[in-house]
Amino acid sequence: MSEALVSGVIHAGIVPSDCIFTTDISKDRLDHLERTYQVHIGTDNEEAVKWASIILLAVKPQVLPKVLKTIKKSIKKNHLVISVAAGVPISKIVAGLPLRTAVIRAMPNTPAMVLKGATALAAGENVTEDQLSVAKEIFEASGKVVVVEEKLMDAVTGLSGSGPAYVYVMIEALADGGVRMGLPRNVALTLATQTVLGTAQLALESGEHPGVLKDRVASPGGTTIAGLHELEQGGIRATLMNAVEAATRRSQELGS
Numbered sequence: 001m002s003e004a005l006v007s008g009v010i011h012a013g014i015v016p017s018d019c020i021f022t023t024d025i026s027k028d029r030l031d032h033l034e035r036t037y038q039v040h041i042g043t044d045n046e047e048a049v050k051w052a053s054i055i056l057l058a059v060k061p062q063v064l065p066k067v068l069k070t071i072k073k074s075i076k077k078n079h080l081v082i083s084v085a086a087g088v089p090i091s092k093i094v095a096g097l098p099l100r101t102a103v104i105r106a107m108p109n110t111p112a113m114v115l116k117g118a119t120a121l122a123a124g125e126n127v128t129e130d131q132l133s134v135a136k137e138i139f140e141a142s143g144k145v146v147v148v149e150e151k152l153m154d155a156v157t158g159l160s161g162s163g164p165a166y167v168y169v170m171i172e173a174l175a176d177g178g179v180r181m182g183l184p185r186n187v188a189l190t191l192a193t194q195t196v197l198g199t200a201q202l203a204l205e206s207g208e209h210p211g212v213l214k215d216r217v218a219s220p221g222g223t224t225i226a227g228l229h230e231l232e233q234g235g236i237r238a239t240l241m242n243a244v245e246a247a248t249r250r251s252q253e254l255g256s
């Protein structure tokens with residue numbers, strides 16, 4: 001996830017590579033990051049914190065407490081700390097850092113790797129408007145950004161966090177349908193994937209409600225309305241809504 005964000009800000013020209021210091025415990029990862037992005041590298045998190053003004057925490061949630069312990073005494077008043085650790089509340093991060101540290105919690109998703117991510121940000125109480133704007137700029141380099149209240153982060157996880165998996169299932173199922181009707185697998189997969197990509201792009205760029213766009217491609221008595229009728233009989237809408245609800249509830253359970 002951190003590589004996606006680093007790649008995003010460098011390609012968007014927001015942060016020059018020599019203003020980025022990445023740390024990792026894996027030498028191979030560091031070599032890869034230095035080779036690919038020409039960023040500064042190191043294994044010492046404290047050194048990185050002393051060097052930087054914005055700290056991005058992108059370790060697994062279970063590793064976060066250990067990392068907070070190692071950087072705590074190097075965090076100064078003007079630092080902005082951004083965490084992408086799924087499910088870890090701002091209060092827990094603030095509790096592991098000096099009093100009044102500015103902390104932003106982010107929930108990105110994997111399409112950030114191709115600069116088409118969807119990220120929700122929630123700001124802690126010590127975060128200024130300027131700091132929130134900077135965080136938005138960082139994540140906008142790899143996709144769209146929304147700002148929400150922290151209590152909505154579980155719903156964000158259920159929708160855009162888990163969403164790529166739902167869409168992969170849809171792509172695979174559409175391709176299976178094509179294969180069932182005689183298309184070669186590679187042809188079916190290309191058509192299904194590109195249809196999902198193009199449809200999402202059109203919906204975003206047109207700004208039209210998806211229902212309006214759907215009506216436009218369903219002519220009376222035609223092929224599309226026949227397919228749509230099957231989707232409705234299969235309960236696709238309720239199934240997708242239930243999937244978001246189930247993932248949100250699971251995120252709530254894991255965080256409690």
Ligand SMILES: NC(=O)c1ccc[n+]([C@@H]2O[C@H](COP(=O)([O-])OP(=O)(O)OC[C@H]3O[C@@H](n4cnc5c(N)ncnc54)[C@H](OP(=O)(O)O)[C@@H]3O)[C@@H](O)[C@H]2O)c1
Binds near residue numbers: 001025026085087110
């Ligand atoms: N992937 C997603 O879709 C997604 C979406 C939203 C949020 N997130 C969050 O983003 C965070 C990172 O996820 P990820 O999928 O990118 O995980 P990841 O691939 O495991 O990346 C974490 C990196 O941090 C390194 N690391 C471990 N301990 C460290 C330490 N003490 N100091 C510095 N670096 C250390 C890990 O090295 P080793 O591999 O050698 O342990 C690894 O390279 C997680 O908290 C996750 O919840 C991920």
